[in-house]
Amino acid sequence: MLALSGCFGGGSEGGGSDGGDFADDGCTHIVVATSSEKVNMLDALAKGFKDSPEMKALDTCATVRPINVSSGDATRFLSASDEVWPSENREMWPTLWSPASTVWTERVAAAGSPALVGEPESFTRTPVVFGMPAAMAKALGYPQSPISITDLEQLCSDPNGWGSVGKDVWGSFKISKTNPNTSTTGLSAILMQSYEASGKTADLTADDVAAAADFSRVFEECVIHYGDTTGKVLTTLYDETQNGAGGSGYVSAVAVEETSLLNYNQGNPDSHTVQPGETLTPPKEKLVAIYPEGGSMWSDNPITVLGAEWVTPVQAEAGAAFAAFLQTSAAQQILPQFGFRPLDDSVALGELFTEEYGVDPAGTAVTLPRPGVDVVSAAIDQWTQIRKPSS
Numbered sequence: 001m002l003a004l005s006g007c008f009g010g011g012s013e014g015g016g017s018d019g020g021d022f023a024d025d026g027c028t029h030i031v032v033a034t035s036s037e038k039v040n041m042l043d044a045l046a047k048g049f050k051d052s053p054e055m056k057a058l059d060t061c062a063t064v065r066p067i068n069v070s071s072g073d074a075t076r077f078l079s080a081s082d083e084v085w086p087s088e089n090r091e092m093w094p095t096l097w098s099p100a101s102t103v104w105t106e107r108v109a110a111a112g113s114p115a116l117v118g119e120p121e122s123f124t125r126t127p128v129v130f131g132m133p134a135a136m137a138k139a140l141g142y143p144q145s146p147i148s149i150t151d152l153e154q155l156c157s158d159p160n161g162w163g164s165v166g167k168d169v170w171g172s173f174k175i176s177k178t179n180p181n182t183s184t185t186g187l188s189a190i191l192m193q194s195y196e197a198s199g200k201t202a203d204l205t206a207d208d209v210a211a212a213a214d215f216s217r218v219f220e221e222c223v224i225h226y227g228d229t230t231g232k233v234l235t236t237l238y239d240e241t242q243n244g245a246g247g248s249g250y251v252s253a254v255a256v257e258e259t260s261l262l263n264y265n266q267g268n269p270d271s272h273t274v275q276p277g278e279t280l281t282p283p284k285e286k287l288v289a290i291y292p293e294g295g296s297m298w299s300d301n302p303i304t305v306l307g308a309e310w311v312t313p314v315q316a317e318a319g320a321a322f323a324a325f326l327q328t329s330a331a332q333q334i335l336p337q338f339g340f341r342p343l344d345d346s347v348a349l350g351e352l353f354t355e356e357y358g359v360d361p362a363g364t365a366v367t368l369p370r371p372g373v374d375v376v377s378a379a380i381d382q383w384t385q386i387r388k389p390s391s
Contacts (some may be wrong), residue, residue, distance in 0.1 A: 134286055
């Protein structure tokens with residue numbers, strides 16, 4: 001059996017739904033393996049599913065529970081075997097998988113298991129942005145002037161750092177990112193660097209990635225820490241902001257999904273399940289979302305019924321019903337409450353998507369398409385060569 005590697009748990013590595021067995025409710029039990037930032041939202045969607053026409057059409061009721069498994073870890077597990085899942089509790093083996101991006105389902109399919117990942121379909125989306133302490137963003141002209149990844153790269157390469165824009169007190173320009181082997185945000189960030197260096201907004205190739213090596217190497221030199229998840233990165237930033245030297249003293253920019261930035265600014269840096277009666281304390285200095293001038297990649301959050309041997313026909317049918325429910329108007333209206341953008345353009349974004357919480361409701365002006373599997377592999381391989389080994 002594969003090693004578990006600590007991918008299940010509380011806090012930033014999980015949510016309130018992944019501990020213990022299901023209650024004996026007489027229903028078909030469905031587990032959704034999902035990236036951490038979606039656990040809270042899928043909890044709410046699972047409750048909404050209970051009263052939906054999609055569930056009522058089933059012969060047997062279904063109970064859905066999300067558990068957190070990072071997108072990269074799930075890809076590694078599924079690429080290795082369709083016969084076992086790295087948990088001794090078979091009841092918690094997933095029927096559904098919802099990574100942050102279709103990049104991961106494509107990697108499993110390319111590894112020789114296309115039937116295992118079925119037919120993934122996106123149900124929500126969130127762009128990858130650079131979260132910057134508000135004072136630093138304003139020093140670069142935010143929000144009046146667009147900021148590009150090249151602007152950040154030049155601050156990285158300038159020996160004067162922030163002094164080059166008259167802010168010597170902030171020292172060097174420092175970036176925090178996640179590991180692209182396990183994190184969608186980290187993977188999207190290195191692809192966005194290659195897009196920027198190539199000058200392209202589509203049709204990125206492996207040759208483009210290779211040509212971007214020097215540009216990306218400079219960018220990586222500014223990285224102070226590679227976290228496994230954005231939850232860990234943002235929790236460290238939050239602690240520094242509340243109790244340390246302040247966010248501006250710790251880091252200049254963090255590559256994150258917009259939804260994670262929204263959670264951070266509400267005082268939930270690890271996107272944990274907020275318990276009844278729990279009070280969140282917003283950070284002393286909020287982050288603002290920088291949507292790079294050259295474009296952003298989007299985490300398209302697919303969901304798919306796994307074609308694994310452990311998934312029964314009844315579970316597969318119930319899983320498909322839940323996936324269908326996620327496309328309905330009732331489900332789409334739940335998404336903005338958790339900082340995710342609905343696919344249904346008729347659904348209002350609501351009060352979170354405002355300047356108060358550091359985001360622009362219009363989002364990114366340029367969408368960078370997901371490149372092919374070979375390009376993604378080339379970018380990850382390149383990162384292993386140019387990353388800062390001490391981070």
